[in-house]
Amino acid sequence: xxxxxxxxxxxxxxxxxxxxxxxxxxxxxxxxxxxxxxxxxxxxxxxxxxxxxxxxxxxxxxxxxxxxxxxxxxxxxxxxxxxxxxxxxxxxxxxxxxxxxxxxxxxxxxxxxxxxxxxxxxxxxxxxxxxxxxxxxxxxxxxx
Amino acid sequence: xxxxxxxxxxxxxxxxxxxxxxxxxxxxxxxxxxxxxxxxxxxxxxxxxxxxxxxxxxxxxxxxxxxxxxxxxxxxxxxxxxxxxxxxxxxxxxxxxxxxxxxxxxxxxxxxxxxxxxxxxxxxxxxxxxxxxxxxxxxxxxxxxxxxxxxxxxxxxxxxxxxxxxxxxxxxxxxxxxxxxxxxxxxxxxxxxxxxxxxxxxxxxxxxxxxxxxxxxxxxxxxxxxxxxxxxxxxxxxxxxxxxxxxxxxxxxxxxxxxxxxxxxxxxxxxxxxxxxxxxxxxxxxxxxxxxxxxxxxxxxxxxxxxxxxxx
Numbered sequence: 001x002x003x004x005x006x007x008x009x010x011x012x013x014x015x016x017x018x019x020x021x022x023x024x025x026x027x028x029x030x031x032x033x034x035x036x037x038x039x040x041x042x043x044x045x046x047x048x049x050x051x052x053x054x055x056x057x058x059x060x061x062x063x064x065x066x067x068x069x070x071x072x073x074x075x076x077x078x079x080x081x082x083x084x085x086x087x088x089x090x091x092x093x094x095x096x097x098x099x100x101x102x103x104x105x106x107x108x109x110x111x112x113x114x115x116x117x118x119x120x121x122x123x124x125x126x127x128x129x130x131x132x133x134x135x136x137x138x139x140x141x142x143x144x
Numbered sequence: 145x146x147x148x149x150x151x152x153x154x155x156x157x158x159x160x161x162x163x164x165x166x167x168x169x170x171x172x173x174x175x176x177x178x179x180x181x182x183x184x185x186x187x188x189x190x191x192x193x194x195x196x197x198x199x200x201x202x203x204x205x206x207x208x209x210x211x212x213x214x215x216x217x218x219x220x221x222x223x224x225x226x227x228x229x230x231x232x233x234x235x236x237x238x239x240x241x242x243x244x245x246x247x248x249x250x251x252x253x254x255x256x257x258x259x260x261x262x263x264x265x266x267x268x269x270x271x272x273x274x275x276x277x278x279x280x281x282x283x284x285x286x287x288x289x290x291x292x293x294x295x296x297x298x299x300x301x302x303x304x305x306x307x308x309x310x311x312x313x314x315x316x317x318x319x320x321x322x323x324x325x326x327x328x329x330x331x332x333x334x335x336x337x338x339x340x341x342x343x344x345x346x347x348x349x350x351x352x353x354x355x356x357x358x359x360x361x362x363x364x365x366x367x368x369x370x371x372x373x374x375x376x377x378x379x380x381x382x383x384x385x386x387x388x389x390x391x392x393x394x395x396x397x398x399x400x401x402x403x404x405x406x407x408x409x410x411x412x413x414x415x416x417x418x419x420x421x422x423x424x425x426x427x428x429x430x431x432x433x434x435x436x437x438x439x440x441x442x443x444x445x446x447x448x449x450x451x452x453x454x455x456x
Contacts, residue, residue, distance in 0.1 A: 035408055039407065129403050136413025140413040
């Protein structure tokens with residue numbers, strides 16, 4: 001657990017440093033790291049990795065952090081000008097876009113509190129995953 | 145040229161024109177399934193629900209901008225290179241939906257792509273895939289749709305420009321791209337594989353988006369499932385042959401269909417999000433069957449992507 005926290009701290013520092021001058025790269029790194037955690041969660045659910053309660057909770061902590069850090073990484077100046085799959089709809093519906101991150105953070109916090117075993121993790125993880133998909137549905141370009 | 149020979153030429157021309165017109169007429173006549181072709185049957189509403197989810201009906205026909213996938217008032221705009229289609233109301237509303245349709249009307253629509261008025265539907269309605277569904281599954285689906293709430297409100301007409309708006313011509317399109325064959329199981333394959341093949345190629349209609357299309361809007365058969373440009377606009381639809389997802393296990397594919405989560409932890413977006421909402425309602429066994437079939441698709445190279453780094 002301690003190691004995860006330290007790693008998350010390092011990662012947060014990196015994101016902060018990059019964010020100042022390149023929000024597109026920063027949000028891509030943030031999403032990638034969040035995805036890594038999500039993949040770790042999926043591996044436990046699929047039985048490819050043993051269930052670990054600390055790890056499970058840490059996944060939801062990462063997602064809460066993402067929910068806080070992501071919105072400022074979409075300034076008006078970052079609609080284009082880099083490799084981005086962010087759709088213009090984000091800036092047309094900024095209030096909804098940000099409200100979704102608020103909801104993601106709240107859902108991840110509730111999920112962190114609710115998880116006690118693999119079964120409750122599966123339910124909680126699935127619920128939070130719907131927030132991810134809901135936002136990608138509207139605000140991210142189809143990609144391969 | 146003598147007068148006599150000239151007459152023959154004119155006559156031959158007339159005959160060719162008449163034969164051509166007759167051929168056009170025959171080829172483009174919308175086919176129907178008459179009520180007399182439907183034997184007595186007690187439909188299963190439960191199986192109808194499964195078929196509703198497998199078919200992804202809600203993806204296009206649920207009213208946009210509200211959360212209830214069972215409110216099938218339609219209205220979703222579906223852009224395409226030929227114009228914009230608007231998903232019709234298929235709720236059981238008698239005025240604006242399909243409340244007055246007979247069972248034969250519905251079977252004809254789904255299996256033949258022909259409306260109760262005897263017109264061809266545009267293949268934005270994925271009947272090139274639906275035609276492979278079994279008659280009993282389609283009848284069950286109809287019975288299930290009848291249990292849903294009626295939604296009032298007619299959907300606006302499609303916005304399709306000449307010449308594509310001539311529905312009669314779609315008979316020619318069907319002649320080229322519809323085989324009219326029901327799904328035939330492969331006895332050499334497992335039961336799960338056959339179930340998966342049936343769901344993926346029939347009601348699931350995966351190939352409709354995950355395949356490149358030719359200039360006439362038909363699926364390029366040799367590149368079925370190999371992905372291509374997003375027919376609805378920007379972006380790219382992924383290759384789901386083993387060329388594209390060779391490193392996904394069957395379990396990974398089934399998990400993806402349930403959750404929308406890819407092996408790298410990404411959560412899928414765009415219209416696939418709606419597809420996942422349908423797939424999530426299926427049984428584990430059905431999702432696994434689809435995974436078994438998809439995993440068996442030989443690797444096929446898709447069309448070349450525009451020179452731009454893949455966003456990953």
